[in-house]
Amino acid sequence: MSRPTYLRIADDLRHRIQEGELAPGERVPSRTQLSRRYTVSDRVAVEAVKVLMNEGLVEGRPGSGTYVRRRPEARRLHHEPPGASPPVALNGARRATSAEATAPAPIAERLGVDAGADVMRTDYLFFDDEEPIVLATSWEPLALTRDTAVMWPEQGPFASQGPVCRMASIGVTVTRTTETVSARPALEEESRRLDLPRSAVVIVLRRTCLAGERPVETAEFVLSAERHELSQEFEIGETR
């Protein structure tokens, strides 16, 4: 009996939610009901429910009750061939703004340039239908693209073509991309632009395009973790 009471109550409720006994949208017993049911004070019942709130399983509605959260089925976003922009399959518009900038330290490191070097920074918002899905930023070293036809990523004949295609047009062959996937709580600005609830979790996909060993573009794609999952298929025996 070392496990604290409020955690054991939380365990019990969580179990009932996961078994479907408490269905999404359904009301969890009120805290007076819980305190009677488990013979504890109402404060302990509150603590137990709070654990589930922090796990994102339930949400409280003042005056009404505590409800099992409906989990909108996460939309499966298929991973696109390397170098595509964006790296996941979407059917929608994009908004982009580009500007010259200087590379912050972490970006400079990814691009293999000195911190403060000139870069072209482009901010994207990708839509699927009318819905904003992916927030992104890409950085390209201006030492590479200045005064070429693809200096501005979203202008000219190669606009929206993705870095592999664009770089190819100026004689730079992207041979490899590296991607890392991570996740973290959303920043306030991301919550606002992607229309997310507070304290949402986002998936962050970082991609760097390399020509040989030289990085020629790096980008960061941010999307809601609750609403999306990234999917990929592998054929067994394929050359990787």
Place this chain on the structure above:
Amino acid sequence: MSRPTYLRIADDLRHRIQEGELAPGERVPSRTQLSRRYTVSDRVAVEAVKVLMNEGLVEGRPGSGTYVRRRPEARRLHHEPPGASPPVALNGARRATSAEATAPAPIAERLGVDAGADVMRTDYLFFDDEEPIVLATSWEPLALTRDTAVMWPEQGPFASQGPVCRMASIGVTVTRTTETVSARPALEEESRRLDLPRSAVVIVLRRTCLAGERPVETAEFVLSAERHELSQEFEIGETR
């Protein structure tokens, strides 16, 4: 003054942490100090500190104090060839326990069997050195493996070999795997077993192995998003 007291105290402490005024490893004022400093009851001070714990910014050490957490650089975990167990590169032991079970609805759907069908469920904890890194569960339909040499995934000559190899030994050729990556707040049990702060964010990698169109294994891998990122490389022009 609409923002509750405990959140405003949390804001203040968070700000001091982010400004470096309270450095990593340093002790946050105790709750009696906080309650005097802000003229609130000790319970309110406790609630304020709990918010920061849930954000992973501080951790409590009973009898000692509450300390600003040191944030280790996220470790990059390389994606392994499809079908490996686990799907990321680790250098460490594993603990596994297998048991017969019946398939819950979402698992049944992934395995293409009826809900409640007999499955072999195996729970894993993968270590890197001494540190627990990945929590995993795999499910295999017993209709496929019952009474074969690989019925128990972690026993026999093919123990720890991963599903592709194990299935091959009983004449089942895995031709394809599908993977989806998502993220969410950690469940309390996951936080405990992976030694994470409460309400940490975890990355969830779901993998299903298919022989033709028939699913033969599905698994879920859970790891801390703060401490790890998944990395992959793509050669341009490769056949996918």
Place this chain on the structure above:
DNA sequence: TCGAATTTGTGCGTATGTATC
């Protein structure tokens, strides 16, 4: 080695404000 003080984690009972039904 011992004991006193401090600190966290947990738990109880009560109270107030406000939203919902």
Place this chain on the structure above:
DNA sequence: GGATACATACGCACAAATTCG
């Protein structure tokens, strides 16, 4: 308007761990 529910807040209490003289 009244009953109910959540969110917040106050004050107290005790166990267990730690710290320090």
